[in-house]
Amino acid sequence: MAVRTPAHEERQRRCRVPSAAGSISRHSVCGRGTAEGGGGGRRSEADRRGAEGAGTRTATTRRRGESGADERGEAGVGTGRFCRRTAERTMTQNIVPIISLRRLTAEVHELTMAAPHIARDARPGQFVNIRVDDHYPLLRRPFSIFAADGERLSVVFTVIGTGTRALAAKRPGETLDVVGPCGNDFLAFEPGEYDTAVFVAGGIGVAPFPFLTRSFPANRPFVTYVGGRNSGLIVTEGLHEPHIATDDGSLGFHGTVVDLIRNETADGRFGKVRYFTCGPTRMMKALADHARSEGSACYASLETDMACGVGLCQGCNVERKDGPSKYALVCKEGTIFDTEQVVLR
Ligand SMILES: Cc1cc2nc3c(=O)[nH]c(=O)nc-3n(C[C@H](O)[C@H](O)[C@H](O)COP(=O)(O)OP(=O)(O)OC[C@H]3O[C@@H](n4cnc5c(N)ncnc54)[C@H](O)[C@@H]3O)c2cc1C
Ligand code: FES
Known part of the structure; x- marks a missing residue:
């Protein structure tokens, strides 16, 4: 202390x-x-x-x-490599x-x-x-x-x-x-060999996506999916033609946003995709499982409980699947992680 x-x-x-x-x-x-x-x-x-x-x-x-x-x-x-600090x-x-x-x-x-x-x-x-x-x-x-x-x-x-x-x-x-x-930012994970970036927001996890939409490189195609319990939680401001799903069917597809993605990506219309997601852990875990099943990368912004927010209290840890130590601090090494490198619970 x-x-x-x-x-x-x-x-x-x-x-x-x-x-x-x-x-x-x-x-x-x-x-x-x-x-x-x-x-x-x-x-x-x-x-x-x-x-x-x-x-x-x-x-x-x-x-x-x-x-x-x-x-x-x-x-x-999938390299097992974690955030490396080269400048501050x-x-x-x-x-x-x-x-x-x-x-x-x-x-x-x-x-x-x-x-x-x-x-x-x-x-x-x-x-x-x-x-x-x-x-x-x-x-x-x-x-x-x-x-x-x-x-x-x-x-x-x-x-x-x-x-x-x-x-x-x-x-x-x-x-x-x-x-x-x-914390880190989504653009760090943008470079790579894939055709389409897929932004996937769940509930208030939509928060970072308008900023990402404005900042994303113009030469990289992207598509946006937004899900929520009901229409009152669906934010579309600042997003580009979002595909919408609601659990109660009050707006867009009736079902979860991951179900909608499964339906719409099955025909391979977006080519090789990379997912960028923020939302409830349950949704991000379902998306990570889907991404793994199709061999896509998935980067998730994790929401753990936080106290100090700057890497001091150890209160925001997430278990690593592999790496130099058993836990990563979400506030300091994230909040965005490759979902193949951390355990989503
Ligand atoms: C990196 C990060 C980014 C975040 N970004 C946003 C954001 O952009 N917008 C936003 O609204 N929130 C965001 N959150 C969550 C936010 O910080 C608060 O924790 C949350 O809004 C509740 O705070 P509170 O003081 O109102 O509730 P509290 O009084 O702390 O909690 C009241 C009750 O709600 C439960 N609870 C706390 N948080 C949540 C939650 N997220 N969902 C469901 N139940 C919860 C608690 O366990 C408790 O039982 C983010 C969290 C993290 C870690
Ligand atoms: S919130 Fe204190 S270490 Fe992350």
Whole structure:
């Protein structure tokens, strides 16, 4: 557990610089955690308090191509190779004003902030860690970056519990404490020998795909699939002609998004595909099984419980199938992994 000292506080105070957009940025200091001896699993909010204190000041992340990618830029499909750190980029902690909060669908809210320090560096698939309230909940909540246009940064969320309820009650002009950008990005896994990229979103796991759609290389064909329990959860904004599936049949195909993909890819119309996915673990596991059965690569953005979000608390581990250590830290080595390299449960 990291302990804050007066020297820490003083260094942090001196690092505060006001930005042009009115946000406050704390340049973080470099620190490392390891995946060795993971197994922390789910822990209570109280258990994680120490990690939260440390997490606000310590952060490194990888640049495009450094996560799981070898020297040729290939993402290392099935090689057992894990993210290798060759350079570091520092994430920042920012106090940012809320610009807007609106509903995208009956159940999905979009929150837009003035966060230039994060937005300028952000890449699709990365996330931000938001402290939604000064008092409670104490732990930050991670959210995928939905849009980043240089100055503005957006996330989308559904109301689940304490954190998201507090976020939904915010108003423009209020501020949030945001750390980011965190984690690796989908574009690191784009290079390779295949014909079509298939984006597969489940529920609020749609969050990174509008940003990925805008950023994807123009010479690589892609197709988008979105699934959800019902139409109120289906976000299509920022997506290119999405194929839609709902569990209750209220919109698009009646069934799971993986069933829809099985139906539509069976005739080989997309050639050799590579899947990029984010959503519930059960859906991503079904997709990974399907990808394996057809010999395709599949890269999944994992959502584990997180506390510090920067590799310190060991609370977000995922079991590796192979590799230098038994566990990988999702917040630091991911969140995006080759599904052949980790155990999805
Ligand atoms: C890398 C990463 C990216 C994420 N991106 C997004 C995003 O873009 N949009 C978004 O809405 N959420 C996202 N999440 C989940 C988000 O961080 C919150 O955990 C979630 O929204 C619930 O927070 P809460 O404080 O409202 O609920 P809590 O009060 O923490 O939880 C209330 C109850 O809901 C359960 N619960 C917590 N999370 C979920 C969940 N995801 N699904 C079902 N039940 C849950 C808890 O176990 C608990 O019983 C992401 C998580 C990770 C790790
Ligand atoms: S190590 Fe703390 S959340 Fe990943």
